[in-house]
Amino acid sequence: MSATEREEYERLRKAASVHHRRLRHTATSVLLVLTFLLAPLAVVAVWVDSAVADTDRYVQTVAPIATEPSVRNTVTDRLTQRVVDNVDVAAFTEAVARTLQREGAPPRVVQGADALTGPLKSALDSAVHSIVHKVVTSDQFAEVWDSANRSAHAAVVKVLTGEGGSAVQAGDDSIDLNIGTVVDNVKQRLVDAGFDQASKIPDVDKTITLFQTDKLNDAQGAMRLLNVLGVWLPVVVLVLAALAVWSGPAHRVTLMTTAIGVGVMMIVLLVGLAVMRQVYLDSVSTTALPQDTAAAIHDIFLRFLKNTTVTVLVIAVITALAAYLYGPGHGARWIRRAAAGGTGAAGRSMARHGLRTGDAGRLLDAHRKWTTGIAIAGGALALVLWNYPTPGSVALVLGIVVLVLVLLGILAAAAGTAPRGPASHPPSGKGA
Structure with missing residues (x-):
């Protein structure tokens, strides 16, 4: 081989080497970008899939709602008001006044019967509130709540995909808390205590609107997709990350970059969840649900998603530190x-x-x-x-x-x- 041919060979070899390095850098960059973008979706998909596919996990998710103090207080107040509203105390005092007048009671006594309306309603409210509170705070109610959600495990399906039915339900444009189990229990307790009007609580009052939006159908469509991807998307993300590390010119540096990127995306997801929490609270009317109750329900329902996000963040930090400790620094x-x-x-x-x-x-x-x-x-x-x-x-x-x-x-x-x-x-x- 002549000197000219050897020089041309070396030039082509170097050009091919440069081209190969560029391809590796490009492939690694694309794989890293896909890993970073899909990592938050994978975490959410795992949460959705676990809530839909795992009955025990779902029951564990919603169980604290039955024992949350703010939820108990709200349910107690709402049921008390609905029972008392079905009792016409004014009509009762008017009947007493007519009876007194018919029996010839002095006018002052007849007029004084009207003054019984306030005290009677207050006494009724206090008695009903006490009975409802005992039902809502009893261990039996917590057990009934868990049993109902276990037998009707489609709760999360109802919320996220619009299918099935349970304590948490999705309407056409709203997410509702179904308190039917509580209503039925309270009605029976009140009837046994002599409050016959409690049996007239209408079925339509067995739900409390938690969230109302005309975009619920779009959100449910996205959640259906995440439910389908729940099993495979995390695997895809792990494969993409592994391929990125393998294709990277410097494996240790690429591993550290991958870990840092995934950690940053977990922080972004946590920030996004915090923003969505505020959006949710702003969407709930105080007349429909007190802010503390709405916040408690939201935090209980999403606590495992936040926990998983923090777990992935911790793993990412540990991986980045381990990659650094194996370096030349x-x-x-x-x-x-x-x-x-x-x-x-x-x-x-x-x-x-x-x-x-x-x-x-x-x-x-x-x-x-x-x-x-x-x-x-x-x-x-x-x-x-x-x-x-x-x-x-x-x-x-x-x-x-x-x-x-x-x-x-x-x-x-x-x-x-x-x-x-x-x-x-x-x-x-x-x-x-």
Whole structure:
């Protein structure tokens, strides 16, 4: 090959190498953007899917509504008002006045009968309120609430997809809280106590409007899509992230970038949830539902979504820190030296006291990268298999992984001195 041909070959090779690097950078960038954009949707999709597909998870989600003080107070006040409104106290006092007049009572006494309207209504209100409060705050009601939501588990389907029915329901343009279970229980209690008018509480009054908007159908359509994607979208995001790290020119830097990006998107999701909470509260009329009750219902219903978002954020932060600690930074190198020094000192101390790990320790020392990788992979697998992990469970798994790595470092350092081979002796023999 001539010099000119060799020069042309080198030029083409460099051009191909540059083109290849550009393609890798482009592919990595596209994969990262898709990962960042889909990560929040994946979290929401998992929440929707768990609420729809897992009965126990749904019951666990809505159970606190029955014991929330603000909800109890609102239900008690609303039911009390509806019962009292069905009792015509004024008609009763008018009948008393007519009876007194017919019996020839003095005019002053007849006129005084009208003054009984206020006290009678107040007494009735107090008595009904007391009975309703006992029903709403009883353990039996909480059990009935859970049982009703378990048997009619389509609650979340009703809210998010407009199908089914339960305590939380979706109308044409509203989301309602169904208090039918409470109404039926209270009606029976009031009738047993002598308030026959309680049986006239109309069925139409068994719901309280929580949220009203003409965009509910659009929101339900989006939630139906998320429900379908709930199983696969998280897998797609993990695959995209893995491909981005694999295709990146610098795997560690790409991993750190991926973790930071996902963490930022989780913060964006938390901010979005906070904004939507305020939008929801602004949409609820105070005449329909008190602000504290509306806020309590909202927070209870979405608490697992927020918890999952925070969990992913914590995992992202831990992943970014781990990627940094494996890098060439001064801080990372200092932490690694300090950790190695600590485990090494502990291992050598064990060896001096006769607790040597021998060949097993030397094997661990020779394969530190493999043992470290296995420990970290085991922690990651535990989180993947964990049923609805929380920040607490992430901290627990992280603590166990760190403890395992520390123990492995100590055992590797406690191997002691390698045994020497058999001493060689000059062959013995008789001289010639």
